[in-house]
Amino acid sequence: MIKFDSVSKRYTDGQEALSNISFEVGRGEFAFITGHSGAGKSTLLKLILAMQAPSSGQLTVNGVSLSRLSKTQIAHHRRQIGSVFQDHLLLHDRSVYDNVALPLEICGYRPNDAARRVRAALDKVGLLKKEKSFPEALSGGEQQRVGIARAVVNRPSIILADEPTGNLDPALSAEVMKVFQQFQSVGVCLLVASHDAALIERLNYRTLVLDRGELLVDQKPRPTA
Amino acid sequence: MSDAKHRNGNPDQPRSRRNTRAEQPGTFVDLVKLHHRTIRGSARRLLQTPASSLVTLLVVAVALLLPALLFGLNSNLASLLRHVQGNAQVTLYLQDEVSEAKGQEVSDGLLTRRDIKIAYYVSPSQALDEFSASSGLEDLLQEIAANPLPGAIVLTPTDVSPAAIDELVRQLQELLLVDMVQVDSLWLQRLAAISSLISVIGSVLSVIVILGLFFVVGNTVKLAIENRKAEVRVIKLVGGSDMYVARPFLYTGFLYGVGGGILATLLQGIVLTTFNSNLEVLMKLYESDFQLRGFGFISGIIIIVSGASIGWAAALMASLRHIRAINP
Numbered sequence: 001m002i003k004f005d006s007v008s009k010r011y012t013d014g015q016e017a018l019s020n021i022s023f024e025v026g027r028g029e030f031a032f033i034t035g036h037s038g039a040g041k042s043t044l045l046k047l048i049l050a051m052q053a054p055s056s057g058q059l060t061v062n063g064v065s066l067s068r069l070s071k072t073q074i075a076h077h078r079r080q081i082g083s084v085f086q087d088h089l090l091l092h093d094r095s096v097y098d099n100v101a102l103p104l105e106i107c108g109y110r111p112n113d114a115a116r117r118v119r120a121a122l123d124k125v126g127l128l129k130k131e132k133s134f135p136e137a138l139s140g141g142e143q144q145r146v147g148i149a150r151a152v153v154n155r156p157s158i159i160l161a162d163e164p165t166g167n168l169d170p171a172l173s174a175e176v177m178k179v180f181q182q183f184q185s186v187g188v189c190l191l192v193a194s195h196d197a198a199l200i201e202r203l204n205y206r207t208l209v210l211d212r213g214e215l216l217v218d219q220k221p222r223p224t225a
Numbered sequence: 226m227s228d229a230k231h232r233n234g235n236p237d238q239p240r241s242r243r244n245t246r247a248e249q250p251g252t253f254v255d256l257v258k259l260h261h262r263t264i265r266g267s268a269r270r271l272l273q274t275p276a277s278s279l280v281t282l283l284v285v286a287v288a289l290l291l292p293a294l295l296f297g298l299n300s301n302l303a304s305l306l307r308h309v310q311g312n313a314q315v316t317l318y319l320q321d322e323v324s325e326a327k328g329q330e331v332s333d334g335l336l337t338r339r340d341i342k343i344a345y346y347v348s349p350s351q352a353l354d355e356f357s358a359s360s361g362l363e364d365l366l367q368e369i370a371a372n373p374l375p376g377a378i379v380l381t382p383t384d385v386s387p388a389a390i391d392e393l394v395r396q397l398q399e400l401l402l403v404d405m406v407q408v409d410s411l412w413l414q415r416l417a418a419i420s421s422l423i424s425v426i427g428s429v430l431s432v433i434v435i436l437g438l439f440f441v442v443g444n445t446v447k448l449a450i451e452n453r454k455a456e457v458r459v460i461k462l463v464g465g466s467d468m469y470v471a472r473p474f475l476y477t478g479f480l481y482g483v484g485g486g487i488l489a490t491l492l493q494g495i496v497l498t499t500f501n502s503n504l505e506v507l508m509k510l511y512e513s514d515f516q517l518r519g520f521g522f523i524s525g526i527i528i529i530v531s532g533a534s535i536g537w538a539a540a541l542m543a544s545l546r547h548i549r550a551i552n553p
Contacts, residue, residue, distance in 0.1 A: 049462065049553075051462070051552070051553050071466070071467060071549070072466055072467075075461070075464050075465060075466035075467075075469075076464065076466075077464075078461075078462065078463065078464035079463075079464030081464075083462060083463065085462075089458070089459045089462065090459075091456050091459055093456075102459075102460065102463055102465075103463045103464060105259075106460070106463065106464050106465045106466075106469055107464075108255075108259075110255050111255075111258070150463065
């Protein structure tokens with residue numbers, strides 16, 4: 001689904017955010033990306049979203065090389081990806097419902113179909129009762145979960161999450177991970193950037209460890225007894 | 226491995242269906258509903274800043290009003306011209322020694338010409354009667370022994386264009402027995418020249434106004450996009466195309482155009498009413514029932530439609546340019 005082939009990203013100031021990264025994450029696979037801040041986790045996710053272009057190397061998503069996409073194709077590419085952002089990126093002048101409905105509206109869903117999916121997504125993150133609230137009235141953790149609902153509402157084939165449990169207590173973190181696991185079980189490819197070592201340890205998924213832009217370890221899940 | 230097989234075998238992943246929907250947003254009714262929602266959202270945003278929206282509306286209205294007034298004035302002038310040209314008359318004054326019978330004969334002869342529609346002879350005595358009746362100088366004229374007026378033939382040309390009249394006059398002047406040809410076409414020519422000048426000024430002004438509106442609406446849309454930069458970024462990140470992001474801004478430009486057009490039509494109505502009451506006094510003096518026309522329903526529609534199209538196009542140019550510049 002996602003294939004990095006000797007991908008490097010150098011910023012204009014000469015700083016190398018990613019150097020010579022190669023890995024592949026397949027359908028239905030759940031992988032953590034971890035590493036210190038500044039290790040290149042966010043850059044890696046930005047490349048997959050085509051927010052930035054690699055300086056060298058090939059990045060292929062769903063069999064399509066991202067270097068050849070036009071503006072419109074980039075928009076279509078992003079519709080297949082559900083993204084959870086570290087700073088939530090919610091629209092503050094829209095209700096929780098409208099925020100979650102945004103990807104469906106972009107894809108042109110009928111209001112009735114959209115309503116069903118939005119409520120299902122909000123139910124999954126436990127925010128069904130808050131659909132009329134505005135993001136400002138929510139706590140950080142609730143905003144985080146609205147972002148997660150928005151990421152999964154369109155049933156994407158890929159979910160990218162940047163520190164999705166950063167603002168959540170352990171119980172809610174577990175809830176969110178359960179939502180992600182449900183999507184994994186139906187074939188969705190998940191890439192989750194996190195430095196929550198305890199969580200990563202407990203869930204025992206494939207883990208990519210980045211260090212100063214280099215892929216240090218590609219740790220496969222431990223065989224379960 | 227076959228991706229497609231996996232996909233189809235997966236009930237919770239209606240990928241292909243979703244993608245078709247993305248291309249075709251439901252039925253036509255859904256599309257109308259979506260645009261209806263968008264236009265309401267755009268209108269709500271305009272109402273959130275009533276003062277600055279009103280200023281922009283006024284600017285658009287005044288800009289639309291100027292060429293509209295000029296074109297309206299010109300179309301009235303043109304219809305006035307046609308009106309008076311249709312009545313254009315050429316008078317042939319015959320030499321004094323021509324008898325009434327001869328005069329009548331010449332007049333009948335002229336009627337056979339194709340370029341003359343009507344010709345009738347006015348004898349010196351008829352002319353004197355008419356003159357004394359219309360001038361009110363009967364008493365004075367009775368004291369004059371000899372009739373000082375010549376016989377005349379009054380013609381109405383078939384073709385009333387200035388060039389045709391000039392040619393006719395040139396030919397008539399060469400006729401024997403004709404003393405003088407009088408045609409009051411000079412002021413008609415001046416009026417025609419003024420009319421075409423107004424039309425040129427109107428066209429130039431329209432171009433300037435369109436450019437100005439592009440600037441005003443474009444700048445307003447640019448500011449609106451700047452204010453909503455964060456929102457544009459988020460929408461682009463979740464897969465909104467530039468056109469999707471632009472849509473509400475296009476409606477903003479469209480609403481400014483329509484609103485400005487309606488306002489311009491109202492202002493035009495006020496101008497018309499003011500002018501017409503003054504014009505009525507003037508036209509009574511000339512015993513004419515001429516009234517300003519062409520400022521009615523159709524002209525209002527034209528102003529509103531032009532305003533809407535210019536507003537929409539200006540917003541399209543500005544929004545695509547500025548939205549493209551926002552990279553998430």
